[in-house]
Amino acid sequence: MGNCNSQIGQYYSVAIKQPGVSKSQRMQSWSSTASFDKIFNHLDNNLQVYKDVVAESIPKIMSGDTCNFFAYGHTGSGKTHTIVGYNHEDPQQIGLVLSAARDLFGRLKELNSQNGLPAATLAIGLRMYEVRKKSAYDLLNARVECFVREGPDGKTHVRGETEILEGGRVRVRPIVMIPCWTFDEFRKTFQTGLNLRATGTSTVHDKSSRTHAIFELEIVNQSVVKARDAIIERQAELVPHGKYATDVYIEEHKKGLIQDSNGGYILNPNYTINQNLIDLAEAKKREYEKRVEDAEQDLKTIFHSCSHSCLGGKFIFVDLAGSEYYNQESVSSSTGK
């Protein structure tokens, strides 16, 4: 094992050398680049891991940044034990998600006491979902199937279920985020989601994760929650107006064309396209597009005008599934829910 200095700390590399071989043969030995900065031993509990690995990121979250933590390793190596934990009461044993929430609530308490206004009170919004192949399953929304898509902004979006509402409104919810105002509330919400997590028996143990699980902890307040709901509602309202504008355009242009004797399309001399109808439908659609833009702007304003830079700060924890399950064709939840 070798080590090297880096600007942000001391990092170690792994080297494999064959003992008792000549120098030329030793060329086949291998050294990794600087890859890790700490090894824990069997006496280190989850709180120790939290203190050494995660706690130093708290100032970044409190200034609105996002920090990601991935647990990767063979089945039974302790990924779920570390990220989620199997004991949710003992502060020494709780997983990184609960330790991070507990620590963050401690920081938010002080800021909340300065706020005074209920809408400005800071909370931790929890999202938790499993990912398997191209689908995600929302653990805080009855494990409904959601879809992972690349958006026009080039970013990855996880889209929840599509609901058809009255008046032709079509609502597409993102992964559900539950705002938790106390640590106890957070722990209960977390437990509710975990009860839906798919587990099974691996060659090593019987609580093997069958999907990758993602836990997002975001600092939010009531205004952010409301503003995000408003965007979803206004997007739902836009759908029927957008559809109507498209339908009117197609219908008018269809009436305005006829087929000639050769099967080609020519202008219909007996029909004048009702441009006024098309323009009216287009104007209505534009009006509803503007309502979506205004709602999006409202959300941006909340973030920009908030006196606390921590708003939107996010921890993301990922508990990967052991590959022996991930490669299987089908998956079922042993919880039966």
Ligand SMILES: Nc1ncnc2c1ncn2[C@@H]1O[C@H](COP(=O)(O)OP(=O)(O)OP(=O)(O)O)[C@@H](O)[C@H]1O
């Ligand atoms: N550091 C640890 N201290 C005590 N027990 C541990 C530790 N790490 C893992 N275990 C125990 O080993 C078993 C397997 O751990 P865990 O479920 O975390 O594995 P995993 O890496 O998530 O496996 P899989 O990929 O199959 O989901 C559990 O019973 C867990 O409590």
Ligand SMILES: [Mg+2]
């Ligand atoms: Mg696991």
